[in-house]
Amino acid sequence: MFKRLAFSLGAVLLTGTLAACGGGNNNAADNEEIDTLVMGFIPSQDAGEIATTAEPLEEFLSEELGIEVQAEVMVDFSGLIEAMRTQQVDIGFLNPFGFVQAENRADVEVILKSVRHGEDSYVAQYTVPADSPIESIEDLLEEEGLVWAYADDLSTSGFLFPAKQLIDMGVDNLDNHFQRFSVGGHDNAIMQLIDGQADFATTFDDARDTLAGEFPDIYDDLRVIGYTDPIPNDTISVRSGMPEELKQDIVDAFMSLNDNEEMLAIMHEIYTWDGIVEADSEDYDIVREVFAEFEDDLAN
Template sequence: MLSVTLGLGLAVAMTACGSNADGGDEEIEKLTMGFIPSQDADELADTAQPLADQLSEELGIEVEAELMMDFVGLIEAMRTQQVDIGFLNPFGFVQAEDRADAEVILKSERDGETSYLAQYSVPADSDIESIDDLVEQEGLVWAYADDLSTSGYLFPASQLRNMGVENLDNHFNRFTVGGHDNAMIALLDGQADFATTFEDGRDSVADEFPDVYDDIRVIGYTDPIPNDTISVRSDLPEEMKEDIKQAFLNFNDDEEMLEVLYDIYTWTGIAEATSEEYDIVRDVFEEFEDELTEE
């Protein structure tokens, strides 16, 4: 999985350093933010630029938005100090904390909620009516964004195991599609029997497929999951981390920036966060740790 980190081309972004060898803080001249596509990658790159521009204005230094291939690449880039600020899903943060010493400072809000559900969806004409049907039928094709996607794979996989699926690989034909929108499209195109996404993944393709709410049916959800994070390299100066946190919190009063955040990840606000809030995600991580680190 680490092979996806090749070609990130972020070495030039390393001017934003943490502490020098003498323990003093170096001057921060540039920050790099890392994003993972939850929609079309080209669109996300354009959409994220106003966020970087506004953050640059708030902090008084250059901020660059960098689109990463997946969570493994983003975590590796934070570990090697090539990305300073990571927009990480819950599981991505837990791994980044463990592997890259990342520090969560903020979490997303969606319509006032700081947690969300993973959603199971099927084509509207499917004979699958419930999650129990997924457990009882072998050989179904399962589409989801990424093996490290909290709502796309990990929480649903944990739930399916707890409901009686002993071996996910033997029970399902599963494939990754690179984004929640693509998981929905896989259902619409007849390439998958079911998909797992964030709630409601249909929103991500509604503009392109206005009949999606009729063509795709929801059959169930997981338990609540704490929302996505904004995390930083822990070796950034404390003052810089606080400035970054406050700059993002200021976006709550900026309608233009809230619209940008919504366009990127359907966020409607930002709240402070602590590491302890993600203990439930750590429990799932422990369940899948061997599987996800064997490559």
């Protein structure tokens, strides 16, 4: 099976490289000719590891759908959204905010969402070094200049929900109050605390798990000081113009992972998913409220 790893931004994805593989020619006018589906991932850990880990999932879905499925690891959410808008990516593993933005910009449709620890929602977590004087989220408001590490400006749990919470708690200007440090992954945000490069990090709950194998004392060395309100879980979304029959086949194929221990183990390794359930756009109304807070800042 042809496999390729894309580490370019959305602008590079507009080239003919992907189109030559089939994904770029997928549209409502030639649905019957679809012979390749491209899945877009955003790295929550090392991108190369995700690409390798996803190979059995590619093969499984290809067999289930009777269509070649390719996994592409994108640099960031903006690149994935642009790739779905231009129909270079057919299936996107979008976080909640990424989905809301992609729905607005690219008319994508959510079909499924993840289950973790038996729940279809999660919270963002604030973490500090164990010896930090910071004891609570409220303490973050008391001192200016703290270094704040997080995955990405478009990360729902990494930045947007914590940012909204901090604003609601009284921070007038995030840029003036904190030194913001976007580091490209939740594991990287936690690493900034281990390396002493940040005062606090915001991630999904519990991002320490991603590094526990390498740092067995991480739960003693890093301390959780608080959480945000619940956030609906990550999505599996499809591009606009996806044929209804194929869309249902994709739903059925992913739902069958719930009865496949090997494939669930892969999803857990990629994104710590324990299961998959069907999803509707309305499930993400709370995310739209947060999006409205930052829409002007993130429009460009």
